[in-house]
Amino acid sequence: GENVEQHPSTLSVQEGDSAVIKCTYSDSASNYFPWYKQELGKRPQLIIDIRSNVGEKKDQRIAVTLNKTAKHFSLHITETQPEDSAVYFCAANDNAGKSTFGDGTTLTVKP
Amino acid sequence: DTEVTQTPKHLVMGMTNKKSLKCEQHMGHRAMYWYKQKAKKPPELMFVYSYEKLSINESVPSRFSPECPNSSLLNLHLHALQPEDSALYLCASSQAGTRYGYTFGSGTRLTVV
Numbered sequence: 001g002e003n004v005e006q007h008p009s010t011l012s013v014q015e016g017d018s019a020v021i022k023c024t025y026s027d028s029a030s031n032y033f034p035w036y037k038q039e040l041g042k043r044p045q046l047i048i049d050i051r052s053n054v055g056e057k058k059d060q061r062i063a064v065t066l067n068k069t070a071k072h073f074s075l076h077i078t079e080t081q082p083e084d085s086a087v088y089f090c091a092a093n094d095n096a097g098k099s100t101f102g103d104g105t106t107l108t109v110k111p
Numbered sequence: 112d113t114e115v116t117q118t119p120k121h122l123v124m125g126m127t128n129k130k131s132l133k134c135e136q137h138m139g140h141r142a143m144y145w146y147k148q149k150a151k152k153p154p155e156l157m158f159v160y161s162y163e164k165l166s167i168n169e170s171v172p173s174r175f176s177p178e179c180p181n182s183s184l185l186n187l188h189l190h191a192l193q194p195e196d197s198a199l200y201l202c203a204s205s206q207a208g209t210r211y212g213y214t215f216g217s218g219t220r221l222t223v224v
Contacts, residue, residue: 032210043201044154046212089153097142097209098167101153 002027004092006102013080014110021105023090024072032093033066033073038104039086047088048075080109113138117202117216125224126192132219134185134202140214141207143185145177148199148218160185161207192223 003026013019025033031052036044050057050064050073057064061080066073077084090102115136124130134143142161146154159167160179168177174196176188185202199220203213 032212034212036212036215043215043217044213045215049212051210093209095209096167097161097205097207097211098156098159099213100156104151104153 002030002092002094002098002100004090004100004102006090006105008105009103010106010108012108012110015080015082017080019075019077019080019084019107019109021075021088021090021107022072023074023092023102024070025092025100026071027092027094028068028071029095030092031095033064034091034093034099035062035064035075036089036091036101037086038089044089077107080107082109082111085109113214115202115204115214115216117200117219119219120217121220121222123222123224124189124192126194128192129188129190131189132187132200132202132221134187134216135183136204136214137183138204138214139182140204141182142205142211143179144203144205144213145175145185145187146201146203146215148201154201158187189221192221194223197222 006023034049037047038044063076087104091099145157148154158177163179178186199218201218202216205211205213
Protein backbone atom coordinates (compact mmCIF):
# COMPACT_ATOMS: atom_id res chain seq x y z
CA GLY A 1 0.00 0.00 0.00
CA GLU A 2 0.85 3.67 -0.14
CA ASN A 3 3.32 5.13 2.36
CA VAL A 4 3.57 8.89 2.88
CA GLU A 5 6.45 10.47 4.80
CA GLN A 6 6.22 14.09 5.96
CA HIS A 7 8.94 16.43 7.21
CA PRO A 8 9.56 18.26 9.41
CA SER A 9 7.37 17.10 12.29
CA THR A 10 7.57 20.55 13.89
CA LEU A 11 8.32 23.92 12.35
CA SER A 12 8.60 27.28 14.06
CA VAL A 13 8.87 30.51 12.05
CA GLN A 14 8.64 34.24 12.69
CA GLU A 15 5.59 36.05 11.44
CA GLY A 16 6.18 37.15 7.87
CA ASP A 17 8.66 34.38 7.09
CA SER A 18 8.00 31.50 4.70
CA ALA A 19 7.32 27.91 5.73
CA VAL A 20 7.94 24.79 3.65
CA ILE A 21 6.66 21.29 4.42
CA LYS A 22 7.77 18.32 2.34
CA CYS A 23 6.20 14.92 1.68
CA THR A 24 7.27 11.84 -0.23
CA TYR A 25 5.06 9.01 -1.40
CA SER A 26 5.78 5.45 -2.47
CA ASP A 27 3.03 4.44 -4.91
CA SER A 28 3.69 5.78 -8.40
CA ALA A 29 -0.01 5.20 -9.21
CA SER A 30 -1.09 7.88 -6.70
CA ASN A 31 -2.69 10.68 -8.66
CA TYR A 32 -4.02 13.30 -6.26
CA PHE A 33 -2.30 15.11 -3.39
CA PRO A 34 -4.36 17.18 -0.94
CA TRP A 35 -3.15 19.23 2.01
CA TYR A 36 -5.22 19.62 5.15
CA LYS A 37 -4.92 22.13 8.00
CA GLN A 38 -6.13 21.07 11.43
CA GLU A 39 -6.34 23.67 14.17
CA LEU A 40 -6.35 22.49 17.77
CA GLY A 41 -9.63 20.76 18.60
CA LYS A 42 -11.05 21.27 15.12
CA ARG A 43 -11.67 19.27 11.99
CA PRO A 44 -9.08 18.86 9.21
CA GLN A 45 -9.82 21.31 6.40
CA LEU A 46 -8.69 21.00 2.81
CA ILE A 47 -6.56 24.03 1.98
CA ILE A 48 -5.04 23.17 -1.40
CA ASP A 49 -4.59 20.18 -3.64
CA ILE A 50 -2.72 19.16 -6.78
CA ARG A 51 -3.39 16.53 -9.40
CA SER A 52 -0.69 14.37 -10.90
CA ASN A 53 -0.83 16.10 -14.31
CA VAL A 54 0.12 19.47 -12.78
CA GLY A 55 3.50 20.57 -11.44
CA GLU A 56 2.52 23.59 -9.36
CA LYS A 57 -0.59 25.29 -8.01
CA LYS A 58 -0.94 28.53 -6.11
CA ASP A 59 -3.74 30.06 -4.05
CA GLN A 60 -2.87 33.44 -2.53
CA ARG A 61 -0.19 32.81 0.12
CA ILE A 62 -0.07 29.04 -0.27
CA ALA A 63 1.37 26.96 -3.08
CA VAL A 64 2.01 23.30 -3.71
CA THR A 65 4.60 21.75 -6.01
CA LEU A 66 4.72 18.17 -7.26
CA ASN A 67 7.67 16.22 -8.66
CA LYS A 68 6.24 12.96 -9.99
CA THR A 69 9.61 11.57 -10.99
CA ALA A 70 11.02 11.95 -7.49
CA LYS A 71 7.62 11.20 -5.88
CA HIS A 72 7.61 14.20 -3.64
CA PHE A 73 5.42 17.23 -3.13
CA SER A 74 5.71 20.30 -0.98
CA LEU A 75 3.55 22.97 0.65
CA HIS A 76 4.83 26.54 0.66
CA ILE A 77 3.29 29.24 2.84
CA THR A 78 4.54 32.79 2.33
CA GLU A 79 4.13 35.81 4.61
CA THR A 80 3.09 33.59 7.51
CA GLN A 81 0.62 34.90 10.08
CA PRO A 82 -0.14 33.67 13.62
CA GLU A 83 -3.44 32.23 12.37
CA ASP A 84 -1.45 29.87 10.13
CA SER A 85 -0.38 28.03 13.31
CA ALA A 86 -1.87 24.53 13.09
CA VAL A 87 -1.04 20.93 12.20
CA TYR A 88 -0.69 20.40 8.47
CA PHE A 89 -1.21 16.97 6.90
CA CYS A 90 -0.24 15.96 3.40
CA ALA A 91 -2.01 13.02 1.78
CA ALA A 92 -1.81 10.91 -1.35
CA ASN A 93 -4.81 9.32 -3.08
CA ASP A 94 -4.30 5.97 -4.73
CA ASN A 95 -6.26 4.73 -7.74
CA ALA A 96 -8.98 3.40 -5.43
CA GLY A 97 -9.54 6.92 -4.06
CA LYS A 98 -8.13 6.04 -0.66
CA SER A 99 -6.22 8.88 1.05
CA THR A 100 -3.09 7.99 3.01
CA PHE A 101 -1.99 10.77 5.35
CA GLY A 102 1.46 11.84 6.40
CA ASP A 103 2.18 12.06 10.13
CA GLY A 104 1.63 15.82 10.21
CA THR A 105 3.69 18.98 10.76
CA THR A 106 2.98 21.26 13.69
CA LEU A 107 3.57 24.80 12.44
CA THR A 108 4.00 27.59 14.98
CA VAL A 109 4.13 31.17 13.74
CA LYS A 110 5.58 33.49 16.36
CA PRO A 111 4.36 37.09 16.39
CA ASP B 112 -24.95 23.40 2.49
CA THR B 113 -21.21 22.77 2.48
CA GLU B 114 -20.89 20.95 5.77
CA VAL B 115 -20.68 17.47 7.17
CA THR B 116 -22.62 17.21 10.42
CA GLN B 117 -21.72 14.64 13.07
CA THR B 118 -23.62 13.72 16.20
CA PRO B 119 -23.05 13.44 19.05
CA LYS B 120 -20.04 15.71 19.59
CA HIS B 121 -19.02 13.83 22.72
CA LEU B 122 -19.83 10.30 23.85
CA VAL B 123 -18.85 8.35 26.95
CA MET B 124 -19.75 4.68 26.89
CA GLY B 125 -19.09 1.59 28.92
CA MET B 126 -17.52 -1.50 27.44
CA THR B 127 -20.87 -3.32 27.40
CA ASN B 128 -22.87 -0.50 25.82
CA LYS B 129 -24.18 -0.21 22.28
CA LYS B 130 -24.15 3.23 20.72
CA SER B 131 -24.20 4.78 17.26
CA LEU B 132 -22.41 7.72 15.66
CA LYS B 133 -24.23 9.61 12.95
CA CYS B 134 -23.00 11.62 9.98
CA GLU B 135 -24.99 13.64 7.46
CA GLN B 136 -24.10 15.65 4.36
CA HIS B 137 -26.20 17.40 1.73
CA MET B 138 -23.51 18.28 -0.79
CA GLY B 139 -24.44 15.46 -3.17
CA HIS B 140 -21.19 13.65 -2.40
CA ARG B 141 -21.37 9.96 -3.25
CA ALA B 142 -18.34 8.84 -1.26
CA MET B 143 -18.34 8.83 2.55
CA TYR B 144 -15.68 7.81 5.00
CA TRP B 145 -15.06 6.99 8.64
CA TYR B 146 -11.68 7.91 10.09
CA LYS B 147 -10.28 7.43 13.58
CA GLN B 148 -7.84 9.98 14.98
CA LYS B 149 -5.78 9.62 18.14
CA ALA B 150 -4.15 12.63 19.77
CA LYS B 151 -1.20 14.03 17.82
CA LYS B 152 -1.65 11.44 15.06
CA PRO B 153 -3.01 11.61 11.51
CA PRO B 154 -6.51 10.40 10.67
CA GLU B 155 -6.57 6.64 10.14
CA LEU B 156 -8.99 5.22 7.57
CA MET B 157 -11.61 2.76 8.80
CA PHE B 158 -14.29 2.46 6.10
CA VAL B 159 -15.16 3.85 2.68
CA TYR B 160 -18.62 3.89 1.13
CA SER B 161 -19.02 4.64 -2.56
CA TYR B 162 -22.54 5.02 -3.95
CA GLU B 163 -23.90 3.64 -0.67
CA LYS B 164 -21.89 0.42 -0.96
CA LEU B 165 -18.99 -0.50 1.32
CA SER B 166 -15.89 -0.39 -0.87
CA ILE B 167 -13.06 -0.41 1.67
CA ASN B 168 -12.85 -1.94 5.15
CA GLU B 169 -9.39 -1.42 6.59
CA SER B 170 -9.50 -4.64 8.64
CA VAL B 171 -11.50 -2.90 11.35
CA PRO B 172 -12.62 -5.09 14.30
CA SER B 173 -16.24 -6.25 14.09
CA ARG B 174 -17.14 -4.25 17.19
CA PHE B 175 -17.34 -1.34 14.72
CA SER B 176 -20.17 -1.77 12.21
CA PRO B 177 -20.78 0.84 9.50
CA GLU B 178 -24.07 1.50 7.75
CA CYS B 179 -25.03 3.78 4.88
CA PRO B 180 -28.84 4.04 4.80
CA ASN B 181 -28.85 6.52 1.90
CA SER B 182 -26.58 8.85 -0.03
CA SER B 183 -26.72 11.54 2.69
CA LEU B 184 -26.32 9.47 5.85
CA LEU B 185 -23.56 7.38 7.35
CA ASN B 186 -23.70 5.61 10.69
CA LEU B 187 -21.11 3.82 12.78
CA HIS B 188 -22.54 1.31 15.25
CA LEU B 189 -20.40 0.58 18.29
CA HIS B 190 -20.61 -2.48 20.51
CA ALA B 191 -18.36 -3.95 23.20
CA LEU B 192 -15.63 -1.38 22.68
CA GLN B 193 -12.33 -1.34 24.51
CA PRO B 194 -10.70 1.62 26.29
CA GLU B 195 -8.08 1.78 23.50
CA ASP B 196 -10.92 2.62 21.09
CA SER B 197 -11.21 6.02 22.73
CA ALA B 198 -10.43 8.58 20.02
CA LEU B 199 -11.90 11.27 17.78
CA TYR B 200 -14.06 9.67 15.09
CA LEU B 201 -14.23 11.73 11.95
CA CYS B 202 -16.71 11.38 9.14
CA ALA B 203 -15.82 12.78 5.73
CA SER B 204 -17.40 13.00 2.31
CA SER B 205 -16.19 13.71 -1.20
CA GLN B 206 -17.21 13.43 -4.79
CA ALA B 207 -16.81 9.84 -5.95
CA GLY B 208 -13.55 9.16 -7.76
CA THR B 209 -9.88 9.29 -7.01
CA ARG B 210 -9.05 12.98 -7.40
CA TYR B 211 -11.15 14.76 -4.83
CA GLY B 212 -10.42 16.09 -1.40
CA TYR B 213 -12.53 15.44 1.64
CA THR B 214 -14.90 17.60 3.63
CA PHE B 215 -14.60 16.47 7.22
CA GLY B 216 -17.16 16.71 9.98
CA SER B 217 -16.19 18.08 13.39
CA GLY B 218 -15.98 14.59 14.80
CA THR B 219 -17.28 12.66 17.79
CA ARG B 220 -14.95 12.56 20.78
CA LEU B 221 -15.46 9.01 22.11
CA THR B 222 -14.36 7.87 25.54
CA VAL B 223 -14.73 4.20 26.49
CA VAL B 224 -14.72 3.54 30.22
